Amino acid sequence: MKFSQQLLEAGQPILQAIYQHPFVEGIGNGDLPKEALTFYVGQDYNYLNAFIKVYAAAIQKSQTRADMAIFAKQIDFILNSEIHPHHNFCNVAGVKYETLQHEPQAPGTYLYNEHMYRAARTGDLIDIVAAMTPCPWTYLEIANRFVKQGKNTDDNVFKPWIDFYADMSHDEDSILQQMYDLIDREAEKYDQHRLDIVKEEFLKSCEMEWKFWDQAYKQTGWRFVKPMKQYY
Numbered sequence: 001m002k003f004s005q006q007l008l009e010a011g012q013p014i015l016q017a018i019y020q021h022p023f024v025e026g027i028g029n030g031d032l033p034k035e036a037l038t039f040y041v042g043q044d045y046n047y048l049n050a051f052i053k054v055y056a057a058a059i060q061k062s063q064t065r066a067d068m069a070i071f072a073k074q075i076d077f078i079l080n081s082e083i084h085p086h087h088n089f090c091n092v093a094g095v096k097y098e099t100l101q102h103e104p105q106a107p108g109t110y111l112y113n114e115h116m117y118r119a120a121r122t123g124d125l126i127d128i129v130a131a132m133t134p135c136p137w138t139y140l141e142i143a144n145r146f147v148k149q150g151k152n153t154d155d156n157v158f159k160p161w162i163d164f165y166a167d168m169s170h171d172e173d174s175i176l177q178q179m180y181d182l183i184d185r186e187a188e189k190y191d192q193h194r195l196d197i198v199k200e201e202f203l204k205s206c207e208m209e210w211k212f213w214d215q216a217y218k219q220t221g222w223r224f225v226k227p228m229k230q231y232y
């Protein structure tokens, strides 16, 4: 079995738990508290900023223009397209997007961002891509599942969110396939022990995806620290 497929198989139990999370179920049912939506958007804005920077680090570790182009395309996608699902949540919550772009970083966001930065700082290209793949993978699976279940009806206020992420998979050379191909190509260079470490990095990101929904649903902040507003 290809290494990328081994990763997805290992991540299945976490994906199933994500499907059952009340935040995710709320997207399917078109019903979520305003506080959960605004907390999510504020944190996701911060998370996606980190994601862009880690893609930039992946470009630094790339050895071909073809690899560089994959990451450059994704940076463009986050900057210019992935604002739409944020707008959807903001519209439903009745909040202006601009007011959520400097929120103090919550602990789950800090952990996830630092996990990706660590891969960029100390890892190879495969570590970075493994830490980043659960992001598009889980969202695409969530959205496709909702489409299959017929949840993207006109009366679901989160239809634009579902359609946006489900659409990502229709591209022939979709980002996910490119990431799997890259993982499988790079995996050839390593022994089993090293690949087990990569798998752990992937699974930690899967768990942090679950945690990201959970912290927004519960609006989990720091217990003692009052973190500053973010300006980057």
Ligand SMILES: Cc1ncc(CN)c(N)n1
Binding pocket: 044, 047, 048, 134, 135, 136, 139, 209, 212
């Ligand atoms: C935390 C998180 N994970 C995934 C995605 C989908 N790119 C996102 N926007 N935010």
